[in-house]
Structures are given as structure tokens and as C-alpha cells.
Amino acid sequence: PRLANQIAAGEVVERPASVAKELVENALDADASRIDLDVEQGGARLIRVRDDGTGIPKDDLTLALNRHATSKIHNLDDLEAVSSLGFRGEALASISSVSRLNLTTRARGASEGWCAEAEGQDMQTALSPAPHPEGTTVEVRDLFFNTPARRKFLRTEKTEFNHIEENIRRQALSRFEVGFSLQHNQKAVHSLRPATSETDRERRVASLCGSRFMENAVHIDAEASGLRLWGWVALPTFSRSQADLQYFFVNRRPIRDRLVAHAVRQAYRDVLFNQRHPAFVLYLEVDPASVDVNVHPTKHEVRFRDGRLVHDFIFRTLHRALADVRP
Ligand code: ADP
Numbered sequence: 647p648r649l650a651n652q653i654a655a656g657e658v659v660e661r662p663a664s665v666a667k668e669l670v671e672n673a674l675d676a677d678a679s680r681i682d683l684d685v686e687q688g689g690a691r692l693i694r695v696r697d698d699g700t701g702i703p704k705d706d707l708t709l710a711l712n713r714h715a716t717s718k719i720h721n722l723d724d725l726e727a728v729s730s731l732g733f734r735g736e737a738l739a740s741i742s743s744v745s746r747l748n749l750t751t752r753a754r755g756a757s758e759g760w761c762a763e764a765e766g767q768d769m770q771t772a773l774s775p776a777p778h779p780e781g782t783t784v785e786v787r788d789l790f791f792n793t794p795a796r797r798k799f800l801r802t803e804k805t806e807f808n809h810i811e812e813n814i815r816r817q818a819l820s821r822f823e824v825g826f827s828l829q830h831n832q833k834a835v836h837s838l839r840p841a842t843s844e845t846d847r848e849r850r851v852a853s854l855c856g857s858r859f860m861e862n863a864v865h866i867d868a869e870a871s872g873l874r875l876w877g878w879v880a881l882p883t884f885s886r887s888q889a890d891l892q893y894f895f896v897n898r899r900p901i902r903d904r905l906v907a908h909a910v911r912q913a914y915r916d917v918l919f920n921q922r923h924p925a926f927v928l929y930l931e932v933d934p935a936s937v938d939v940n941v942h943p944t945k946h947e948v949r950f951r952d953g954r955l956v957h958d959f960i961f962r963t964l965h966r967a968l969a970d971v972r973p
């Protein structure tokens with residue numbers, strides 16, 4: 647199982663940012679209202695994620711930490727289907743097989759907290775009592791300490807941290823109601839309280855994407871044929887030299903999709919001409935039955951039942967919003 651976990655880890659755990667992403671997803675799944683991340687040395691030395699979610703009852707702890715015994719692969723034909731289901735139940739086992747992992751948790755309503763540890767292997771079944779408020783803290787130290795080939799592929803501390811920050815940015819943009827904090831080498835990088843009002847949300851976007859983005863953005867909110875598109879798009883007065891600032895969420899899931907990208911680009915071209923790098927934070931809400939978000943668990947792809955309808959709705963909504971404010 648150790649080797650199997652290390653192989654699985656190659657798919658789930660590409661770099662520190664993938665660890666942070668999986669741990670934060672678990673915290674979100676556990677209904678956390680606040681998530682605190684501490685990172686040291688770009689995550690190579692430490693990634694600690696603390697949440698105030700449901701916690702894990704002691705009796706479920708051993709099972710939760712081990713890779714699910716029933717593999718979803720029965721034959722080769724299943725392979726494609728499996729990749730579309732994600733890596734259910736593999737993240738913690740995979741991460742623990744390539745790091746020193748320590749998980750402390752107290753289930754809601756439980757009187758005691760429990761701690762489980764692993765060092766480059768499966769979780770030990772021996773649990774020790776440990777004080778912890780309701781919720782869970784997972785500490786991942788010395789990532790890839792036992793897979794030197796992979797450790798060698800880590801980039802600079804700054805690069806690895808940037809990837810972590812980028813993931814958190816996406817997660818914090820997708821869950822306004824959750825408070826987030828991010829520290830790097832003991833210095834606060836983001837501190838975001840839950841955002842419930844429009845003003846709070848704009849403040850969070852400004853803090854994650856820069857106040858210049860917010861100052862140069864139009865707020866949009868439109869609905870038609872069961873679709874809703876809301877968020878912020880930047881005007882040409884916002885110019886950005888670095889990486890693109892392009893965030894698109896479908897039913898709160900961050901996605902990268904050609905059809906969506908095309909609709910946005912087209913609207914920018916039509917109205918503003920030559921706007922080659924549109925910047926936006928946009929949320930599309932659709933009937934979950936009309937979209938398949940599980941095309942690939944890590945590539946953030948979606949498949950719309952009626953792609954043309956979605957494309958035209960995005961295009962028309964942005965076209966109208968941009969034409970209204972065209973300088
Ligand atoms: P998956 O999330 O796909 O189920 P993981 O390996 O990420 O697999 O987690 C295994 C299990 O451990 C989860 O299903 C959940 O029951 C439990 N778990 C992990 N992290 C947390 C957390 N922060 N809070 C509560 N439960 C958690």
C-alpha cells in the first residue's frame with residue numbers, strides 16, 4: 647500500500663500547492679466557517695491547515711485516513727470513468743505517503759480531541775488524545791522528504807508559495823462566506839473575514855486581486871433562461887502586465903473552459919477592440935443538471951448540456967455591460 651500511495655501521490659500531490667488545495671477542500675467539505683493556513687518555506691517545510699469544521703469522530707478516524715480499500719478500477723474500460731470521479735478518499739493517504747503528516751481533530755460535540763501521525767507511510771492506527779477545539783488541524787511537514795527525485799523538482803520558495811497563494815485566491819473567491827487567513831514564514835499575507843454583504847465581497851476581491859482591479863471594474867449581475875452571471879469585469883483602464891487575472895466559477899467551482907473564454911474574449915473584442923487580456927472575476931450559476939463539472943478533477947473543465955445557450959448568454963451579458971460603460 648505504501649508504494650500504491652506514493653504512486654497515487656504523484657497524481658494528487660504535484661507540489662506544495664496541491665497539498666494546500668486538498669486540505670482546504672477537505673475543510674470546506676467539513677463545513678468550516680474559518681480556515682487558517684500557515685506555510686513555511688514555500689510549503690516544502692510546512693503546510694498547516696486549521697479549520698473549525700465538523701471534525702472527525704474518533705471511531706471514523708482510522709478509516710478516514712486510509713486509502714479507501716475498494717478501488718474503483720475493475721477493468722481497463724473503467725479507467726476513463728475513474729478519472730472523471732476524482733480521487734475520492736485518496737488525498738490524505740497520498741499526502742501522508744510523501745511527507746510527515748499529523749492530523750488532530752475534535753468532532754463537534756465530542757469531549758476530547760485525537761491525533762494521528764504518519765511519516766511517509768500509512769497512518770498509524772494508534773491514536774493519542776490531544777487537545778483541540780472543535781474542528782481539524784492537518785500539518786504536513788517536509789514534503790517529498792522520502793522521494794528525493796520529486797523534492798528536486800520543487801522550484802524556488804517564492805514560486806511554490808505563489809502557487810499556494812493562487813490556489814487560496816481561487817478558493818477564497820469561490821467561498822465568500824468562509825473566513826480565510828494565509829501566513830508565509832510567520833508573516834500575514836491574507837486575512838479575510840467572512841463576506842456577506844456586497845461591500846464585504848468587493849473588499850475581499852480587492853484584497854485578493856488588487857484594489858486597482860476593483861477601481862477599474864464594472865459590477866455585473868444578469869439573469870436569463872435559468873442562467874445567472876454576476877461578478878466584476880475590468881475596463882481597459884485596468885492594465886495588467888503580469889499573469890492574467892481571469893477567474894470564472896460555475897456553481898462556485900473554479901473552471902477553465904474554452905467556450906467560456908471564447909465568449910468573454912469575443913465580448914471584449916466587439917466592444918473595446920484589441921482588449922487582448924480581459925481581467926475578470928465572474929460567477930455563472932446554472933441548474934446543476936445542465937452541467938457536468940467532473941470532466942476532470944484537476945483540470946477544472948466543465949461540459950455544458952447546452953453550450954451554445956451558455957456561450958450566448960455570457961457574450962450578450964458582457965457585451966451589454968461593457969457597451970454601457972464604454973469610455
Ligand atoms: P476525500 O476528501 O476524497 O474523501 P481525503 O483523503 O481528502 O478524501 O479525506 C478522507 C476523509 O477524511 C474525508 O472523506 C473526511 O471524512 C475526512 N476528513 C479529511 N479532512 C477533514 C477535515 N478537515 N474535517 C473533517 N473531516 C475530514
Ligand code: MG
Nearest residue numbers: 668671672737
Ligand atoms: Mg479530500
